[in-house]
Amino acid sequence: MFDAQQMAGALGSLKAAADIAKAVMGAKVDFAVKEQVMSIQQSLLEAQQAMLAMQEAMADANKRARQAEEALVAANDWAKEKERYKLFTPYTGAVVYAIKESEARGEVPHYICTNCYEQRRKSILSYAKLPDGWYSLRCSACKREAPTNFRSAGQAKYPPE
Numbered sequence: 502m503f504d505a506q507q508m509a510g511a512l513g514s515l516k517a518a519a520d521i522a523k524a525v526m527g528a529k530v531d532f533a534v535k536e537q538v539m540s541i542q543q544s545l546l547e548a549q550q551a552m553l554a555m556q557e558a559m560a561d562a563n564k565r566a567r568q569a570e571e572a573l574v575a576a577n578d579w580a581k582e583k584e585r586y587k588l589f590t591p592y593t594g595a596v597v598y599a600i601k602e603s604e605a606r607g608e609v610p611h612y613i614c615t616n617c618y619e620q621r622r623k624s625i626l627s628y629a630k631l632p633d634g635w636y637s638l639r640c641s642a643c644k645r646e647a648p649t650n651f652r653s654a655g656q657a658k659y660p661p662e
């Protein structure tokens with residue numbers, strides 16, 4: 502595999518060859534020689550362009566590889582994180598993911614959004630008072646609400662394990 506340093510070296514060599522060709526063109530030589538050198542210059546130019554295109558493609562491939570690696574790390578992190586939560590129904594009709602007590606690691610009990618969970622995103626639900634006075638559990642990321650059927654804010658609790 503060609504790396505960036507080799508690529509820069511090859512481009513440097515091509516430039517050196519182009520400089521020599523230029524010097525020959527400036528010297529007092531036969532027209533026949535100049536004709537040959539012009540053809541060399543054309544080939545050098547084409548090689549340079551090809552190398553530059555390759556350099557660009559290489560940078561692009563490196564960027565994609567980095568992105569894929571980051572996505573993999575994020576997926577692995579989420580795979581571990583999601584296991585800390587359990588589906589739970591704290592209120593009739595309100596399904597959430599709740600942090601398991603055995604996985605809390607010092608975190609207070611809290612609920613996260615099931616919709617965001619399915620999209621590999623952790624979004625903590627908060628109690629929100631609706632205009633009619635009832636409270637719901639609201640996701641600030643996707644705006645979903647789950648009813649609590651209470652007129653006061655509750656307190657998240659650990660699900661039974």
Ligand SMILES: [Zn+2]
Binds near residue numbers: 614618624640
């Ligand atoms: Zn959500």
